Amino acid sequence: MDNLEETASELEGLSISAGMRAAPLGVSFKKAITILYNTGRYALFAIVMMTLLRGVLPAVQVAAIGSLVSNIADFNTGFSQSSMWALAQLSFSLVGAYALDNLLKYAGDKLTLKLSYKTDIDVVRKLRSLEVQDFESSRTYDAIQRVDSNTGEHIFSLFDAARSTVQAVISICGIVSVIASWNLWIALVLLIAPIPAAIATFQLQTKAYDIEFARAPKSRLAGYFRALLTSDSTRKEIKVFRLAELFEDKYTKLRSSFLQQDALLIRFNLTKAGSLGLISVCANVGSIIFAAILASSDGRVGELAGFISASSQMNGLVLAAFLGLTGIYQHLLYVSNWVAVMEMEPSPILEGTREFSDETLSIAESRGIEIEFRDVSFIYPGTEQVVLSGVSFKVDAGSTTAIVGLNGSGKTTICKLLLRFYEPSSGAIFINGVDIAQYSRESLYSCFSALFQDFAKFERSLGDNVAFGSGKEFDPLIDYEDVAHSLRMVSLDHLGDILPEGLSTVLGRRFAGGRQLSIGQWQRLATARALYKKPALLVLDEPTASVDAVSERAMFEALDEIDYNLTILLVAHRFTTICHAEKIIVLDNGRVVGDGDHKTLLTSCQFYSEMFHAQRGYA
Structure with a gap:
């Protein structure tokens, strides 16, 4: 019971967190209209014209029913000319409504398909433009999680909500005009009665969106646990370490919390939303009784028939108009998630326009690429921990240089900085004597290559x-x-x-x-x-972590046989791998504590010597 109350409290408070949206709704609306227009301007024009025509048909239908019933009641001997005309109007309104509804659906579905394709491709292109560091942030994954796969449908639904509102308003005005000519009070009741039900529906939709928005991080976590339980790559460890029950329990608890939220949403629909809907139903029943009393007192049977027809349509029309307005807001919320991703800017990486000229390329091919770190420090964005502090070293062109150190000492971070995934917090990196920031990354990647630990x-x-x-x-x-x-x-x-x-x-x-x-x-x-x-530069981050000694020896023998002077920066823990390097740079807590060949470091760097002997002792 306590859990249920806690979930209920969470449900009530979701609107606060849901208000923390990355994209302003005004900006989202403008972008939605722009992409709509660019995707199908002619289809939009056709939809607008059909909407205007469709909007007047309900009033034609109500007036035709009232006229037809009155004429038949007045002329018992058969159809009069007025009856035939009323029947023709009724037939036209019914057939026209059916035809226009189908045409509107066809045009809408076709436009939605185009929008779904375009928005999906736009998201993929946007994500492609982001930097490596952007994908090392949970905020990016939360934003991606919140992007509905049906964004194209939401964008069209945003327009369709406005369209249906206009259509409903035209229909309401027409019907109210017809009914008001018979009885003004009944027309007012018809107009007001559906409003409580419309409010209830709006509240329900708002709660549903707020729940989905607020639980995006937990949904991603639930998806992760489910992926662990259904992945072949983790199956062996899950089996050996008996993790299946633990992961299943975590997944079940997350899904259970979602179930409780959804159950409360259903209860909200039954109680609060249902109560408002009941008010609308009672108002309609009362207006029908009142109309029946009036018709029985003065014999206006045709007006009663028209009113009953109007009553059955008016509920839906007022609801459609109200929900059309609120639907614009609802769909705009979903669209704003897409806009939030589309407006994400890649993390800033300094990048010049300098290219490797033919002369530089010939140097790279003849003697490799020279690398120099000058007093480089680095702190990962969003953290305060210093990963590198005043790191300086040089990698000679055409040489193999190893970087060693304990886990977390900053070895992989050096690779990320060299490959331009992050910008140094201070200091500079030089390639062949030129600040790396002056080169275009396309130019760097044309001669850089890497094997990553992951x-x-x-x-x-x-x-x-x-x-x-x-x-x-x-x-x-x-x-x-x-x-x-x-x-x-x-x-x-x-x-x-x-x-x-x-x-x-x-x-x-x-x-x-x-x-x-x-x-x-x-x-x-x-x-x-x-x-x-x-490549002219090869970055190897733990290249032999998963290979046997024979394969490791074969790989380095192959590297030795390369017929040009390749510069290799090697990150490794194994000393059998490190010994292939001509020069070794030793890191400890983000600082360089040793620099030289293996033999020299054994005597000059106590930290290196301790690592070597510790590893040899366990060999």
Whole structure:
């Protein structure tokens, strides 16, 4: 009971958190109208014209019913000319309404499809433009979680809500005019009666949106636990460490809290919203009784029939007009989430226009790339912890330099800064004597390559996984020899022979026919991808963490055989990997505490010596 009361309190307070929207509604409305107009201006014009025509038909129908019944009651012998005309009007209003409703739906559905496509592509393009650091922030994932996959539908529904409001208002004015000519008081009752029900519906929709907005982070967490329970990559550890019950319990609790919120929403619909709806129903019943009494007293049977017809339509029309107005607000809330993502700006990374000229490229090919960190410090955005403090070192062109240190010492951060994923908090990085910020990143990435500790496992073909290193798909007719060569460098050339479709075999288990690799094979494949474009600088972040000693030796032998002077920056824990480096930089708590070759550091750097002997003692 306490949990239910706590959830109820949370439900009542959701409107506060829901008000913290990233995109102002005015801006969201303007963007929605712009994308609507650009996507289907002619369709919008046709919809507007059909809406105006559709709006007058209910009044035609009510007037026709009243005239038809009155004429039949007055002329018992058969149809008069007036009866025939009234019947024609009634038929036109019914058939016209049906035809226009279908045409409006067709035009709306077609425009919605276009909007759904465009908004989805726009989101993908926007996310593509964001920086690595943006995806290392929970705020980004919350924003993505809140973007409804049906954004295109919401944008059209925003317009359709305004359209239906206009249509309903036209219909209401027409019907009220007809009924008011018979009885003004009944016309007023017809106009007012549906309002309580409309208010109830608005409140229900607002609560539903507020719940969805406020629980976006928890929804993402629930999705994560569900993914853990249904993923092959985590199944072994979940089984061995008996985590299934723990993760299931966390997932169940989250889903249970959602269930309680939704149950309270249903209860709200039954009680508060239902009570307001009952007021509308009672008002309608009272107006019908009053109209019946009037009709029985003066024999205006036609007006009674028209009024009953108007009553059945008016409830829906007033509700449609009211909900159309509130619907604009409701759909605008969903659209504002899309606008919030579309207005996200990538984190600032200084980037110049300088390109590697032909002269510089020839230098890179002849002696590699020289790197220098000068007094670089770094604090991750949104935190206060200093990750790097006054780091200075130099990597000679064409050399292999290793960075070592305990976990959290800043090794991977150095790689991220060098690859321009983050901007140093202070200090500068130089490439061949030029501040790295002066180069365009496109130019840097044309000769930089990297193998990351959390390397990607692309569930595409074996050839794609290598050819992606040059930013393209695998073409067997063009890329076969180059891909095969990269695979030989990491001792994976046998895969092309044993896999059923050779280099075209899809990897992973996500798609039909996919073949899974071991984690070590995946890491060597990522290394082949990093080498594929023949980079001048290769950043290796724990390149042998998942491979055996034989594969490690084969990989470095292949690197030694490269026929140009490749500059390698190597981050590693294994001293069997570190020993391949000509120079070693030792980090401790974000500071450089040693610099030199292995033999020199064993005598000059106590911290390095302790790490080496500790690892050798466990070998």
